Amino acid sequence: QTECIPTAPGEYVPSEGAWSAEPCQPGQYQDIPAQSSCKNAKAGQYVPGEGYESPRTCGTGEYQDTEGSSSCKTAEAGYFTNQNVGSVNQTACPPGKFQPNSKKNFCLDAEPGHYVPEAGATKQLSCPSGQSQQLSGQSSCVKPDTPIWLTILMYAVPAVVGGTLAIMYLTNKKKNPGKSRDKAYMYSEDMRKR
Numbered sequence: 382q383t384e385c386i387p388t389a390p391g392e393y394v395p396s397e398g399a400w401s402a403e404p405c406q407p408g409q410y411q412d413i414p415a416q417s418s419c420k421n422a423k424a425g426q427y428v429p430g431e432g433y434e435s436p437r438t439c440g441t442g443e444y445q446d447t448e449g450s451s452s453c454k455t456a457e458a459g460y461f462t463n464q465n466v467g468s469v470n471q472t473a474c475p476p477g478k479f480q481p482n483s484k485k486n487f488c489l490d491a492e493p494g495h496y497v498p499e500a501g502a503t504k505q506l507s508c509p510s511g512q513s514q515q516l517s518g519q520s521s522c523v524k525p526d527t528p529i530w531l532t533i534l535m536y537a538v539p540a541v542v543g544g545t546l547a548i549m550y551l552t553n554k555k556k557n558p559g560k561s562r563d564k565a566y567m568y569s570e571d572m573r574k575r
Contacts (some may be wrong), residue, residue, distance in 0.1 A: 387415035390434040404432035407451035421449035425467040442484035444468035455484045459501040462486045473501035476520035490518035 388394050392402035393416050405411050405419035410433040412420075422428045426436035427450045439445050439453035444462050446454075446469055454471070459480055462468035474480050474488035479502040481489075491497045495505040496519050508514050508522035 390414055391432040393417055393419050408449040410436050424448055424469040427451055427453050438467045441465055441486050444471050446470050458483050459503045461488050475500055477518040479505050493517055496520055496522050
């Protein structure tokens with residue numbers, strides 16, 4: 382034979398004088414004929430077997446952060462993939478959100494009456510006794526606000542009572558300004574007479 386045969390897509394010939402083509406290995410592919418090497422699958426992609434002409438894309442809830450991979454990784458519980466397909470990493474659910482299941486591309490909001498204090502949570506927590514949370518997707522609970530009437534009562538009553546006592550004292554002092562002095566004077570006069 383006077384001519385060489387070009388390799389088909391999915392195959393390669395690594396050196397001159399080869400008798401046959403080699404299939405691209407898992408994690409690699411070749412989409413062009415007559416090549417001496419194969420291409421690595423990019424991050425977010427994979428090649429599951431030999432002889433592939435093109436890579437596959439990681440699916441929903443999956444990711445791949447390494448080139449030349451033969452499979453994808455599954456997003457763990459508490460994490461999600463932030464793209465529908467082809468994700469290159471998993472992301473922790475932020476505070477206020479959680480994910481109890483693996484292989485998901487979303488997180489769930491903490492429900493009212495619950496909270497999620499840290500990233501990467503797999504469950505929501507109930508608000509502690511004496512605290513509440515009316516909103517969803519929150520990272521903490523709050524102590525209930527004191528009703529306005531109680532606030533007024535707490536500050537107004539002591540102020541009114543204190544003010545009334547002060548007025549009574551001042552009024553009484555004005556009515557009898559020199560009474561104590563008169564008594565002292567009378568006492569000293571009595572002493573002189575003796």
